[in-house]
Amino acid sequence: MKTLSDNFLDIREAIRDLCSSFPNEYFQKIDADRAYPAEFVQALTEAGWLAAMIPQEYGGSGLGLTEASVIMEEINRSGGNSGACHGQMYNMGTLLRHGSPTQKETYLPQIARGELRLQSMGVTEPTTGTDTTKLKTTAVKKGDHYVINGQKVWISRIQHSDLMILLARTTPLAEVKRKSEGMSIFLVDLHQALDNGMTVRPIPNMVNHDTNELFFDNLEIPAANLIGQEGEGFKYILDGLNAERTLIAAECIGDGYWFIERATNYARERIVFDRPIGQNQGIQFPIAKAFTNIEAANLMRYKACELFDAGAPCGTQANMAKMLAADASWDAANVCLQTHGGFGFASEYDVERKFRETRLYQVAPISTNLILSYVAEHVLGLPRSF
Ligand SMILES: Cc1cc2nc3c(=O)[nH]c(=O)nc-3n(C[C@H](O)[C@H](O)[C@H](O)COP(=O)(O)OP(=O)(O)OC[C@H]3O[C@@H](n4cnc5c(N)ncnc54)[C@H](O)[C@@H]3O)c2cc1C
Numbered sequence: 001m002k003t004l005s006d007n008f009l010d011i012r013e014a015i016r017d018l019c020s021s022f023p024n025e026y027f028q029k030i031d032a033d034r035a036y037p038a039e040f041v042q043a044l045t046e047a048g049w050l051a052a053m054i055p056q057e058y059g060g061s062g063l064g065l066t067e068a069s070v071i072m073e074e075i076n077r078s079g080g081n082s083g084a085c086h087g088q089m090y091n092m093g094t095l096l097r098h099g100s101p102t103q104k105e106t107y108l109p110q111i112a113r114g115e116l117r118l119q120s121m122g123v124t125e126p127t128t129g130t131d132t133t134k135l136k137t138t139a140v141k142k143g144d145h146y147v148i149n150g151q152k153v154w155i156s157r158i159q160h161s162d163l164m165i166l167l168a169r170t171t172p173l174a175e176v177k178r179k180s181e182g183m184s185i186f187l188v189d190l191h192q193a194l195d196n197g198m199t200v201r202p203i204p205n206m207v208n209h210d211t212n213e214l215f216f217d218n219l220e221i222p223a224a225n226l227i228g229q230e231g232e233g234f235k236y237i238l239d240g241l242n243a244e245r246t247l248i249a250a251e252c253i254g255d256g257y258w259f260i261e262r263a264t265n266y267a268r269e270r271i272v273f274d275r276p277i278g279q280n281q282g283i284q285f286p287i288a289k290a291f292t293n294i295e296a297a298n299l300m301r302y303k304a305c306e307l308f309d310a311g312a313p314c315g316t317q318a319n320m321a322k323m324l325a326a327d328a329s330w331d332a333a334n335v336c337l338q339t340h341g342g343f344g345f346a347s348e349y350d351v352e353r354k355f356r357e358t359r360l361y362q363v364a365p366i367s368t369n370l371i372l373s374y375v376a377e378h379v380l381g382l383p384r385s386f
Helices: 009-019 024-032 038-046 064-079 086-090 092-098 101-112 233-269 280-307 315-345 351-364 366-381
Strands: 120-122 138-142 145-156 165-168 182-191 200-202 211-222
Touching: 024 233, 024 351, 064 086, 064 233, 064 280, 064 366, 086 092, 086 233, 092 101, 092 182, 092 233, 120 145, 138 165, 138 233, 165 233, 182 211, 182 233, 211 351, 233 280, 233 351, 280 315, 315 366
Parallel strands: 120 165
Antiparallel strands: 138 145, 145 211, 165 182, 200 211
């Protein structure tokens, strides 16, 4: 299948080669057992792929978001799921952009070597949801440490991470001029925090995605773990979200190609009424349409990557890429399932697993409605709705 993604062939071939050691049966078993693909993530780490965006001076490869996105795309295109490890690729960006020289020198080389995992980011809260600036988790400075109280929800990969970036309010909402002010970000050592002020409750969910509720009850973290300036944390988090959204767009593109390839292969091979089902336009057209939408979304993904790598503002393109790619992959998922008929529901065909996995991206890390609202207000200048 010839696609827009015929660039960066050296990276693609290396990732495909690595992924070929982890066949569909591996991911089927991991999914059925609700296990973590530890061997797969270890192989990616040892090969240095998850350190792609860490500058060379800190021991990474110093590659751009474009190349990083190709890595994530190829993992999903090969039948795997980057969701198990994509946090390691982009969370460090917050530290890189806003951390002190000491923090960067302490953590980035260890992250690059895979000795430290910074796979988790704690933003979402149960009572405030997408209305992030109203979050209720507080961090109060007492001497040389901050005391954290509150609750987070849907915080992923805690069990497979050593560190977490946490967003908490350091100045009450009532005392700031703008609601985006007065929040700060911290690096939390998860091993120290666990059962020492932080408790974790896993959330069983539709996909094999380790995600959790976190409860903070007077968790103490060193003041030295504040990243950047106190009160500026929301801005720092937003900076990092553009990379996250663009990488996830690339993962959706990878999923999309996977669904199209499976659908076309099956449509060619499955004989019903004495002919391949793919001979019927009722089968061909939805596949062709889904493929067209993936190619179109892919253009916006590369545009977002190009702007990010040039250091230019890319919020609009990152958001639009994420929405278009998530819609395209979800459409392709439905088409693939429909093309497979009953067999689409059988786990051994992988379609139902990938179908569930790609569905997540309509909601996380930002839901489609919130992207539309961003475009309506920030790009088109329509009145604020909330
Ligand atoms: C598997 C999984 C993993 C996750 N991992 C993480 C993580 O690691 N870290 C983290 O911080 N978060 C994580 N999240 C949280 C995720 O980012 C949120 O679920 C997502 O941003 C949506 O927020 P919410 O669930 O609070 O929905 P809500 O804000 O409650 O919204 C519910 C629905 O209403 C819609 N809606 C809300 N307000 C409006 C409006 N004004 N106009 C129109 N529609 C509106 C939304 O689009 C959404 O569809 C994860 C979520 C899942 C499911």
